[in-house]
Amino acid sequence: MVQGFSREPGTHGPLTAVPPAGLRKIQWWAAAIAVGGFLFGFDTGVVSGALLYVRDDFHLNSFEQGSVVSVLLIGSVIGALGAGRLADRWGRRRLLGVVGAVFLVGTAIAVFSTGYAVLLVARIVLGLAVGTASALVPVYLSEISPTSIRGRLLTLNQLMITIGILVAYLVNMAFSSGGRWREMFACGAVPALVLVAAALWFLPESPQWQIARGQIEQARAAIAKVTGPDTADQVVELARQRIAEDKAKQAAAGDGGQGLRAPDVRPALVVGLTLAAVQQFGGINTIIYYAPTIIEQTGLNASNSIFYSVAIGVINLLMTLVAIRLVDRVGRRPLVLISLGAMAVSVFLLGLAFVAHLASGLTLLFMVVYIAAFAGGLGPVFWTLIGEIFPPAVRAAGSSASTAVNWVSNFVVSLAFLPLANSLGQGQTFWIFAAICAGAFVFVRRYLPETRGRDSEQIQDDLAHRFGHDTEAPVPAERP
Numbered sequence: 001m002v003q004g005f006s007r008e009p010g011t012h013g014p015l016t017a018v019p020p021a022g023l024r025k026i027q028w029w030a031a032a033i034a035v036g037g038f039l040f041g042f043d044t045g046v047v048s049g050a051l052l053y054v055r056d057d058f059h060l061n062s063f064e065q066g067s068v069v070s071v072l073l074i075g076s077v078i079g080a081l082g083a084g085r086l087a088d089r090w091g092r093r094r095l096l097g098v099v100g101a102v103f104l105v106g107t108a109i110a111v112f113s114t115g116y117a118v119l120l121v122a123r124i125v126l127g128l129a130v131g132t133a134s135a136l137v138p139v140y141l142s143e144i145s146p147t148s149i150r151g152r153l154l155t156l157n158q159l160m161i162t163i164g165i166l167v168a169y170l171v172n173m174a175f176s177s178g179g180r181w182r183e184m185f186a187c188g189a190v191p192a193l194v195l196v197a198a199a200l201w202f203l204p205e206s207p208q209w210q211i212a213r214g215q216i217e218q219a220r221a222a223i224a225k226v227t228g229p230d231t232a233d234q235v236v237e238l239a240r241q242r243i244a245e246d247k248a249k250q251a252a253a254g255d256g257g258q259g260l261r262a263p264d265v266r267p268a269l270v271v272g273l274t275l276a277a278v279q280q281f282g283g284i285n286t287i288i289y290y291a292p293t294i295i296e297q298t299g300l301n302a303s304n305s306i307f308y309s310v311a312i313g314v315i316n317l318l319m320t321l322v323a324i325r326l327v328d329r330v331g332r333r334p335l336v337l338i339s340l341g342a343m344a345v346s347v348f349l350l351g352l353a354f355v356a357h358l359a360s361g362l363t364l365l366f367m368v369v370y371i372a373a374f375a376g377g378l379g380p381v382f383w384t385l386i387g388e389i390f391p392p393a394v395r396a397a398g399s400s401a402s403t404a405v406n407w408v409s410n411f412v413v414s415l416a417f418l419p420l421a422n423s424l425g426q427g428q429t430f431w432i433f434a435a436i437c438a439g440a441f442v443f444v445r446r447y448l449p450e451t452r453g454r455d456s457e458q459i460q461d462d463l464a465h466r467f468g469h470d471t472e473a474p475v476p477a478e479r480p
Contacts, residue, residue: 022226026144030153032198033140034160036096036133038191039103041164043126044072045313046184049172053179058116071120073411075127076134077404083135084400091213092140092206092396097199099136102129103192110185122185135403139396142387143206151327151452154387155320158380162320164191166313173310208392211239242392242456259394260401267463268389271447272402275336278440279382280409282343283433284374286417287350287367315368319375331452332381332388336444339377344437346370351430382406388451391460 106125390398
């Protein structure tokens with residue numbers, strides 16, 4: 001329940017393994033926390049179907065329709081930027097409950113909106129909750145996860161995001177008859193209530209946060225529920241040592257408490273921010289937005305956009321399940337490298353298909369391979385990595401900064417795609433995405449450490465080595 005608690009203080013040896021009953025309890029906690037990811041997915045996906053009917057009821061022009069969709073991204077940036085500070089001040093559990101409550105408020109405003117302006121307010125409020133959840137959930141999951149299953153539990157966030165998107169599309173289909181868009185939004189209240197209830201009565205606070213705040217006995221009691229008292233004492237002592245070391249490093253650097261500016265944290269920050277930008281500048285959302293036109297070119301009927309969206313949601317879900325199976329077996333770094341390589345090749349070929357007017361079946365194949373490559377690697381593993389690469393003392397702040405960059409990048413790419421496609425051509429724009437993916441492949445190969453089976457100290461040593469800040473000790477190998 002404290003990241004890396006599989007070592008004894010001062011050694012690289014394992015602590016007593018978490019018993020099966022403890023692992024089951026942690027898995028239930030992780031599932032409840034990841035409901036925040038479900039709401040992230042649901043509220044970003046439900047608008048696609050609802051907008052088909054909102055535009056008629058509220059007589060929205062094209063700009064107003066676009067703003068109803070994109071204003072969520074603005075709220076998400078604000079929510080992500082504030083998440084780290086609030087998580088450190090209030091605690092992970094309390095903030096998760098607040099996120100659920102904000103989801104409820106935003107949902108209620110959307111359901112009872114009387115016009116365009118009110119609906120914009122609803123989308124901004126929902127964006128605040130989405131952005132906060134996207135930064136908070138990976139941190140919370142990381143801090144309750146044993147090293148042996150940390151990858152699977154962190155990838156659970158992306159799984160719940162894809163399930164949330166898929167459920168949103170299914171809800172859109174269910175209420176499309178009669179154009180009942182208010183009911184589409186209203187369904188989001190159910191998981192929001194689950195999140196609030198879990199935070200109030202079911203979830204523990206992060207022991208990492210409790211130890212940092214001096215709540216030692218509370219942290220020891222929470223850890224003992226899943227590991228036993230002897231192991232809990234060792235975990236608490238190790239965490240106290242790490243927090244003291246991090247504070248000493250920040251003080252020596254004259255950091256004034258702003259941990260992300262500390263020299264030893266900069267490598268993690270560079271990796272986190274770069275991956276956050278690449279995940280969006282690799283073109284995933286624009287490919288998905290443009291996919292109906294691509295499918296239409298194959299001779300298939302793409303007029304039913306809601307049904308098509310369900311098919312995309314299924315591909316995302318299936319490949320995310322593949323990533324969950326592999327992330328703790330293959331490792332994070334290989335999955336990201338394979339994903340970026342496949343994305344670069346497939347989106348290059350997709351661009352070539354437009355430029356050279358290749359067979360429509362090939363065009364569809366390249367698009368599906370691209371989406372599958374993203375969902376099986378970079379998509380979910382990014383959220384795993386931002387919960388692992390930052391030192392404990394700045395984990396919430398690092399996740400917050402990385403998530404904010406991710407949302408800003410999403411917004412920029414969404415605005416820039418159509419102007420680029422109109423000025424350069426569709427195929428040439430896809431080639432830009434291919435170049436970005438190829439450049440990211442080189443960056444990841446050089447600078448991204450493997451985090452599987454490693455605790456925070458080992459990860460930071462590897463980062464320092466890769467960025468040329470070698471320590472005296474050799475870079476530790478991952479544990480099997």
